[in-house]
Amino acid sequence: MYFIGNWKMYGDFSxxxxxxxxxxxxNAVTKKKDKIIFCVPYTLLxxxxxxxxKSKIAIGAQNCHHLENGxxxxxxxxxxxxxxxxxxxxLGHSESRxxxxxxxxxxxxxxxxxxxxxTVIYCIGETLKEKRNKDTxxxxxxxxxxxxxxxxxxxxxIISYEPVWSxxxxxxxxxxxxxxxxxxxxxxxxxxxxxxxKIIYGGSVNPKTISTxxxxxxxxxxxxxxxxxxxxxxxxxxxxxxx
Ligand code: PEP
Numbered sequence: 001m002y003f004i005g006n007w008k009m010y011g012d013f014s015x016x017x018x019x020x021x022x023x024x025x026x027n028a029v030t031k032k033k034d035k036i037i038f039c040v041p042y043t044l045l046x047x048x049x050x051x052x053x054k055s056k057i058a059i060g061a062q063n064c065h066h067l068e069n070g071x072x073x074x075x076x077x078x079x080x081x082x083x084x085x086x087x088x089x090x091l092g093h094s095e096s097r098x099x100x101x102x103x104x105x106x107x108x109x110x111x112x113x114x115x116x117x118x119t120v121i122y123c124i125g126e127t128l129k130e131k132r133n134k135d136t137x138x139x140x141x142x143x144x145x146x147x148x149x150x151x152x153x154x155x156x157x158i159i160s161y162e163p164v165w166s167x168x169x170x171x172x173x174x175x176x177x178x179x180x181x182x183x184x185x186x187x188x189x190x191x192x193x194x195x196x197x198k199i200i201y202g203g204s205v206n207p208k209t210i211s212t213x214x215x216x217x218x219x220x221x222x223x224x225x226x227x228x229x230x231x232x233x234x235x236x237x238x239x240x241x242x243x
Pocket of ligand 1: 202
């Protein structure tokens, strides 16, 4: 199972304390195969990657430019992220899409990240308006079709289904709806990948809501925003998942 923290635009050098504390408790609550990843601000990538190099915790970024170098003031490329020691990158998060990022551009970013040997956490999901209009499947299809266009190997891609209306709201999908959506996402992949594609869920995962997700066997893990900035909450999520 993947337990991935998304720190968003929070954290500074002193936040190493939180990760050190999580690191000291992690073996007691995880299984050997579990992957623990923290996607942190660019400023912390190198420091955290070096500190946790020999631990169960891997480090990731939260976005990247689609080109490797160039006159793009203020941006950071996947090649630069790789150079910090980070291994993962979140792409297509709704908070980036909200600022105007489109599927076509995200596709170029995904290609660049894969070329630079990063594993991509590709976020897809519908807004509340799209859900109310019963457009969820249409939106997801487009995000998968365009976002993953011409990407033959999905080995280094984790699909994170994040209904936008669930992010930071405390509201989670009905289990039957979530099961249907996960099955739908799988159906968008070719026969070869249908049973290999890794799909995680994100949106208001916390120590209480996690128990709801325990029985969905097709979920390969969780992207955890707000609750990943607290050692207690993050550890309790994993503990309660395996209860
Ligand atoms: C996220 O930002 O990816 C997320 C899932 O946030 P939260 O857990 O706070 O809903």
